[in-house]
Amino acid sequence: MPNNEPMSREIESTGSEASESSKYRVLFDMLADAVFIHEPDGNFLEVNEEACQRLGYSRSELLQMGPVDIDAPEFSVMVEDRVAELKRSGEVFFETVHVAKDGTRIPTELSSKIIEYMDQPAVLSIARDISERRKAQRQREQKQRELELYISLLRHDLSNDLQVISGSLEAIDMVATDLGEVPSRMLESAEMAARRMAALLTAFSSPEESDEDRLLEIISAVVEHAEQVHENLSISIESDYAPESIRVFNSRLLPMVFENLLRNAAEFGGDSPEITFEIGRTKDKAIVVYRDNGPGIPDEIESDLFERGTSSTGGGLGLYLSRQIVVAQGGTIEHLRDQTGTVFRIELPISNQGPAWVHDVS
Structure with missing residues (x-):
């Protein structure tokens, strides 16, 4: 009897490979991004379903085309240079514009890499449609x-x-x-x-003259102005640091945060409010603790203190805007419960390196 076992194993192996190939094809076609495999200097060797649907071509049509055929004219002239760069570096990442069969221009983010395909060098390109991103950018x-x-x-x-x-x-x-x-x-x-x-x-x-400001000088200028406008205020600044040692990123709005705190004290802090700014720093943060001896924040509004419209007398934009300014700086502002008066702690990213914090104002 003839021995059919080797043939049987070959058939089984072929069937297994076909099954694996089919499985990978399904995964290939399920990708949300368009995927192209092409010869380094030639046509597409393989494309996935998303590439066909996005560009409006059938798979057989795309396999008769190459990158220069789907790029917008102003980008297709760059294909040769990008292929040369790809051969040198092995991988490139850039933006282009693909043109669909019906003429639709599709802004595209393309990541290309040299791979081996069917025992030959090839280029794998993953194309992401960034039309919505571009639209959002134009709107912004x-x-x-x-x-x-x-x-x-x-x-x-x-x-x-x-x-x-x-x-x-x-x-x-x-x-x-x-x-x-x-x-x-x-x-x-x-x-x-x-x-x-x-x-x-x-x-x-x-125009802004610098990308950073001395925090002590900002607060000192605000205090000087506030004492002229609000004669009932008594304000002191405490810090163990020289002005140049605590610099924060430049913001034209930051002084308004401290101005708002002082205006609130002048309006709601009693006849003669006494206020202290304690200023220190950690390795990467500037710390400002504001204290006054006024009546404090009413319990009924404390939980919503930094929300728009929160106030015991109407209005209520000051602390809301203050928080927005501080957050825009990458910092935080919080109200600290105290037995007497009002206390706020403000932290801001520091723009210069310096010594460890030696004056603890926490």
């Missing part, structure tokens, strides 16, 4: 342009209005006599508030 850019235009218009209008207000206040100050202590203080506060708004508008009109 449009919103940014609109925001810049709005800010420019707002700055112009506010500047004009502030000039009118400041001129009127100066005129009142010149012609009015014997106003009395309270009206005079009110007039002075209004003048200082107008100057503060003018300074804020000027800050946003001028």
Whole structure:
């Protein structure tokens, strides 16, 4: 009798290989990204189902084409250089635009790598459709342009209005006599508030000179201004550090965080609020602890203290905006429970390296 065992094993092996091939084909076609395998300087050798559906070609049509046939004209001229770079480095990552059969342009992120396919060198390219990403980017850019235009218009209008207000206040100050202590203080506060708004508008009109600021100098300037505007405030700054040793990333909005805390103290902290800023640092964080001797935060609003609209008297944007500014800096602000007064702890990323924190203000 003839021995059919070797033939049987060969048939079984062939069947097993076919099964494996079919399984990998299914996985290949299930990928969400388009996948192309092509000769380094020639046509596609294999494509998956997503590539066919995205470009609108059948598999047999794509296998008669190559990368230059699906790239937009302005990108197809770069194919030769990219293939040369791929041969040198073994892998490249770039953006291009594919053109579908119906002419649709598809922004694409392409990752290509040299592989061995059917015992021959080939290129495996994984193509991700980034149309939605590009659309979102265009929308962000449009919103940014609109925001810049709005800010420019707002700055112009506010500047004009502030000039009118400041001129009127100066005129009142010149012609009015014997106003009395309270009206005079009110007039002075209004003048200082107008100057503060003018300074804020000027800050946003001028280019930033540096990418970092000395935190002690920021707070000192805010305190100096607040003591002029709010005569009832008594403010001290405590720190074991020289100004240049605690630098934070430049932000034109950061002073508003400290201004808001001081305005709240002047308005709600009683007749003569006493305030302390304790300033220190760790290796990578600047720490500011604000303390006052006022009545503290009411229990009923503490849990929502940093939410929009939270206030015991209406309004309630100050601490909400303060938190947004601090978070935008990569920092945190929290209210600390205290037996007397109000305490806030602010942490900000530091922009310069320095010694370990030697003055614990926690």
